[in-house]
Amino acid sequence: MITRGFRNKRQRPDPSRVPPGQYVTSDFPVLSAGPTPRTSLDDWSFALRDVDGDGELATWGWKEFLALPSTPIAVDIHCVTSWSKLDTRWRGVTIDALLEAAGLDPPAPYVTAFCDGGYTTNLAVEDLLDGRGMVAYEFDGAPIEPEHGGPARLLVPHLYFWKSAKWVRGLQFMEEDEPGFWETHGYHLRGDPWKEERYAGD
Amino acid sequence: MPTAPIAWRSAEVREIVVETPRAKTIRLEVPGWPGHLPGQHVDVRLTAEDGYQAQRSYSISSPPEEDGIALTVERLDDGEVSTFLTDELRAGDRLELRGPLGGYFTWTAARRGPLALVAGGSGIVPLMAMIRHRAARGSHVPTHVLCSWRTADDVIYRDELARLAAQADGLEVTHTLTRRAPVDWRGLTRRIDREMLSERLPGPDARPLSYVCGPTAMVESVATLLVSLGHAPDRIRTERFGPTGGAR
Numbered sequence: 001m002i003t004r005g006f007r008n009k010r011q012r013p014d015p016s017r018v019p020p021g022q023y024v025t026s027d028f029p030v031l032s033a034g035p036t037p038r039t040s041l042d043d044w045s046f047a048l049r050d051v052d053g054d055g056e057l058a059t060w061g062w063k064e065f066l067a068l069p070s071t072p073i074a075v076d077i078h079c080v081t082s083w084s085k086l087d088t089r090w091r092g093v094t095i096d097a098l099l100e101a102a103g104l105d106p107p108a109p110y111v112t113a114f115c116d117g118g119y120t121t122n123l124a125v126e127d128l129l130d131g132r133g134m135v136a137y138e139f140d141g142a143p144i145e146p147e148h149g150g151p152a153r154l155l156v157p158h159l160y161f162w163k164s165a166k167w168v169r170g171l172q173f174m175e176e177d178e179p180g181f182w183e184t185h186g187y188h189l190r191g192d193p194w195k196e197e198r199y200a201g202d
Numbered sequence: 203m204p205t206a207p208i209a210w211r212s213a214e215v216r217e218i219v220v221e222t223p224r225a226k227t228i229r230l231e232v233p234g235w236p237g238h239l240p241g242q243h244v245d246v247r248l249t250a251e252d253g254y255q256a257q258r259s260y261s262i263s264s265p266p267e268e269d270g271i272a273l274t275v276e277r278l279d280d281g282e283v284s285t286f287l288t289d290e291l292r293a294g295d296r297l298e299l300r301g302p303l304g305g306y307f308t309w310t311a312a313r314r315g316p317l318a319l320v321a322g323g324s325g326i327v328p329l330m331a332m333i334r335h336r337a338a339r340g341s342h343v344p345t346h347v348l349c350s351w352r353t354a355d356d357v358i359y360r361d362e363l364a365r366l367a368a369q370a371d372g373l374e375v376t377h378t379l380t381r382r383a384p385v386d387w388r389g390l391t392r393r394i395d396r397e398m399l400s401e402r403l404p405g406p407d408a409r410p411l412s413y414v415c416g417p418t419a420m421v422e423s424v425a426t427l428l429v430s431l432g433h434a435p436d437r438i439r440t441e442r443f444g445p446t447g448g449a450r
Contacts, residue, residue, distance in 0.1 A: 001213060001249060001298050007288045008254035010282055021247075021257050021283070030418045031443050033306055033427035035435045082245075095419055118436065147422050185305040198245075199303065201205035 013084075017076055018195040022084040023076050024084055028148065029083055033181065036146045037167050039118035044151060048098065049172035058102035063149070068093045068101055071134065075157040076192040077164070078201060090155055092136030095128040108173040112180055113154050116167040117154060121180035122189065123156065135168060160191035160198070208300045210247065211235070215295045216270060221358045226275045226288050227263060230297065237266055240331035241308035242415070244273065244301030248283060258283040259447040261328035262302065265335035271303060274358060276324040307388020307413065307441045311336060313369060315343035318403040320394065320424050322350050326358055326442065329415055333373070337366055344372045346403045350394050350420065352381040376402045394420065396427050406432035
């Protein structure tokens with residue numbers, strides 16, 4: 001449906017880099033459902049939890065985590081609220097490297113990422129492997145600021161950014177794909193920006 | 203269980219109300235509208251003749267008790283959708299939208315209170331839907347509204363908030379101006395700070411539900427201060443939008 005009087009006054013974004021319905025911003029908007037949690041690095045840990053919920057398959061404290069092999073990446077990110085930010089630079093530990101350090105094969109096909117502040121989001125393990133997911137702790141060469149998810153956030157740039165859980169503290173393996181926080185509030189279970197999987201049913 | 207996609211609907215503009223020099227309310231008739239909760243938003247999609255599309259989210263300012271929905275839109279100088287909505291749109295035009303969206307930053311009278319509603323500028327919009335819903339339902343839930351504006355010209359819903367507060371049914375409204383105040387201004391004239399939050403809002407012992415909405419820096423600061431005052435983080439809900447300034 002054409003909107004009377006609406007004209008495109010901007011450069012059309014590059015469709016090979018910017019998914020449908022997105023606009024490019026140079027800002028870095030912040031979206032969170034509650035206050036920014038602040039956890040002392042002395043109390044911070046990252047855990048891989050088995051499907052039963054209490055068995056920890058592996059745990060790293062902050063210093064141990066920083067000692068894991070890290071990878072820099074430069075990627076475009078896409079928020080479901082329709083902004084995209086191009087060429088963002090991050091450093092972190094890929095999920096592949098985490099599993100390797102733990103000497104693990106993924107014990108189940110899904111995970112729930114759990115976080116300080118109680119936020120959760122669900123992901124398929126295959127969306128995290130082969131370098132497609134990491135736990136990032138640097139943005140643009142500096143520690144990630146708390147409002148952007150520091151000290152560490154999940155980074156899964158090929159999915160809408162709510163999947164890149166801020167203040168992440170671990171991954172709980174799941175036999176079934178169970179909705180996390182936004183997914184129970186009407187958002188899509190997977191969130192592929194190229195398919196515009198914004199809301200449940202898209 | 204498969205879910206049907208949320209449909210794009212064609213909405214007709216019934217009326218456009220000038221709220222401030224920068225903000226307008228767009229009253230829409232939306233055939234098939236399923237109803238909404240106070241605090242929810244819609245996605246609006248504009249299509250140019252050449253097929254170019256732009257979409258943005260806007261909070262609903264009207265309560266569920268009203269027919270149709272109202273969006274209050276602040277004009278951002280570099281906004282491609284907000285400038286169209288505030289400069290070009292007129293009654294009789296049609297827009298595409300879908301919703302209601304967002305089920306978390308919501309409040310209904312059934313949840314009770316007390317309520318602490320803190321707004322930075324147009325962050326008042328989703329909170330106004332809650333305030334109007336409270337009035338429409340005759341709720342007396344203690345509700346404290348604290349709004350921060352740059353200047354007196356920016357105050358949205360000023361008369362309506364004053365009228366609702368005058369009903370003495372438990373609603374209190376405080377405005378503060380951060381940049382410039384008229385000579386006859388008797389209210390506060392500084393950014394929302396710790397003292398203002400502890401003086402104007404219910405304390406942590408009252409276990410209020412807090413809803414904080416506005417630009418990122420303001421929401422970040424207010425939510426952090428509320429936690430430091432002893433409010434439980436899980437009773438503070440935030441929504442951040444508008445110009446993000448230098449945040450990164």
